[in-house]
Amino acid sequence: MDGVRGLLRTWIRPGAVTAAQGLLIALLSLSTHVALFVLSLVSLLLIPVFGVGFALFPVATALVRLCAGLHRRLARWGGVEMATPYLPAPAGAQFGTWRRFRWVVSDPATWRDLSWLLPGAVTGAVCLAAFVLPLYGLEGVLGVPLVLHLTVDFYGYGPFWPIHNLVEALLCFPLGVLFLVGGLAAGRWLVWLHLAFARFFLPPTRTAELALRVHQLTVTRAETVDAQAAELRRIERDLHDGAQARIVALSMSIGLAEQLLGDDPEAVRRLLAEARETSGQALAELRGLVRGIHPPVLAERGLAGAVRALALAVPLPVAVTVDLPGRPAAPVESAAYFAVAEGLANVSKHSGASRAWIELGHADGRLTIVVGDDGRGGADPAAGGGLTGMGRRLAAFDGTMVVTSPAGGPTVISMELPCELSSPRISPSSGTG
Template sequence: MRMGKAMLAAGRGLVLSVLTLVVSVALFTVTVVSLSLIPIGVGLFTTPALLRVVRRYADYRRRLTGRWGGLTVPSPYRPLPADPPSGLKGQPKLCFLLLNDPATWRDLLWLLVDQLAGGLLAAVPPGLILQGLFGSVLAAGVWKPIVDADGTYWYEFLPIDSQSDANLAAGLGAVFIAIGLFFGPAILNANFRMSRALLAPTPKMVLAARVERLTETRHNAVDTSAAELRRIERDLHDGAQARLVAMGMSLGAIEALIEKDPAKAKQMVAAARTNSAEALAELRDLVRGIHPPVLAERGLGDAVKALALRMQLRVEVGVELPGRFPEPVESAAYFAVSEILTNAAKHSGADQAWLDVSYEAGALRITVTDDGQGGADLSAGSGLRGIERRLGAFDGILAVRSPIGGPTMVTMEIPCAPTALKG
């Protein structure tokens, strides 16, 4: 097992050293030349394309560091505008956008260090093994034609001009192989740690991204709240308010008719009673849309179970929660589930859905799966984008997997902590 791991490290080191020698050196050289041409204008048009290639290569090395080194390396780049500059005229603006990102310069620093130190670290394990194998080859008789052609041959610090000398070279080669196999994984891990140190975002970059994210989610929360207030105002104006106004007019007419035409007044009283019941039902629906009573009284688990019972499609619900959570978190999660289940019932053609709600690793995790036709796209629909904005106010995330033909799986995570545990 240890031997296999050592040989795997040597093979990976060989791949990394070739990548460094071919790709890192070439990219660094060409990019630096392009940057030097910016003052005369040529670099404004060549640099954006080169920097994008550098980013793709750096992202590839980040993934390689994760797969081979077991070290997570997040992407540090600032997001480009939703509609980035394009075309020939947009290249200078795009160039300055990329150059203003600190991650661009860290990528270039990494390319420089990678070709100097990284390539050396990666080449040591396979180099030692290959050099050791060559010592064994010398002892097999290869030393004789070499010495006959060029005289004494030096294998490291050993002069080779006889079989006994070649046998010593084989022994030294065995030492090289042992060192390469024993220390190879640790040496390669040093390469991965060096890459992570330069390719991962710095604390300052993480803080800047965090501030930008919070600013964006704050604006989204304000916009969502304003839209919700407009919806409540519209529902009150078109629904309960209109009915109450009609009831007021009916009561005025009843007051005038109660002595002249008691029968007609009685009919109008019955109609007013019906309108009052409908107005009350609309107000209850409106209140339920703002904050369902079952959510306030029983918590998220019972609220989503009650919600599932009202859906047009069958919903299997699994809930494993340690207790209650902050009211804003429960509300956001509840309405997100409501929106997703409603979309599944209306648009997916699904017959059944599965809802799982749990709390894992400091986050509320919700998964909704349906057996519909699939094709849901986070970037295309306003409904899913609205859910993403709602969750973003709590640093939550939304992931959608919906291949054509189904099934669709929507996963949500909201970082939070329980406010009250189950008794």
């Protein structure tokens, strides 16, 4: 029994997945590639005809990119990652506009997709054998039980020759096994051949990767500058409306007390008491402001201890799981802390959850953070607010954030930050908490 399970796990099941993948690739290639190539070619030829091609070619390109995107998903299903190579659309690049046409034509990925359509149709059609050969062999293998349950005089057609009797059915069995096993083995190579050929066209080139990277860095730098400017304005506003106003009131109380020092000692006593109270409030506000810039608990106890402290302040049960063998760099640690703080704030204010959880880990040079709750769901980063700020804060460090929040919950915010951890021996404070 264990041998059958091992065979299913290591041979039959992967072969069946490859056969299904080959069938999907073949159907997609045969049904769309030639039609999309003809549509793109006709739209290009129609450019001189009253400008019809200017509007039609971007539409054809959008369909080609949709088809290429489906192939990338199928490749990802087969364990081959292909990044999207297209340059971002400029503002106002609507269908039917000159800006849209110019963006499509100037993108090298457009012509790589078109040059891949016809050769991809050929390699995709070959992938059909990854499904047909095992199916053909399976018919021969299952033909023997069919004959055994009927009569020896059964007359039918097997996968290799007409079956007139049991002997001929038994002769089909070894050939069926051969085609089944050989088809499963060959199917992997056929699908690999198609994916290897597609890797020459569908992923971004080195130049395109650099261009996309430059664009991403430009966007994140602008967002970071805006976020820093907003943070500076917030600090300035808090200082002006809070601590500065209280210090001014403190100075006025002390000045008035100096004037009344010889005439009304009781009034001086009251003024000094008010000054002492005002100074305490100003000190508390300054501490709160400093805590918002870089919390002392983060410096003293590290990210793990600081996150646990955040969890204790939330008015619902929060399970915290930490697997950090060291400490990230201080800027990354601060970004992660405030991202978790914002996530927990959203849980408290908007989720209606009964419990939440936080997971911290580090693997393959990336700090992973998960904040989840069992609330009503429906969180949308595109709506702005705290989730948008979290994404911008992480993007400044080349981090990513994925929000999964279907209606009815649960909401799961998955974040990643590329970083290396320092040794716990170098950072003694990381071991506390």
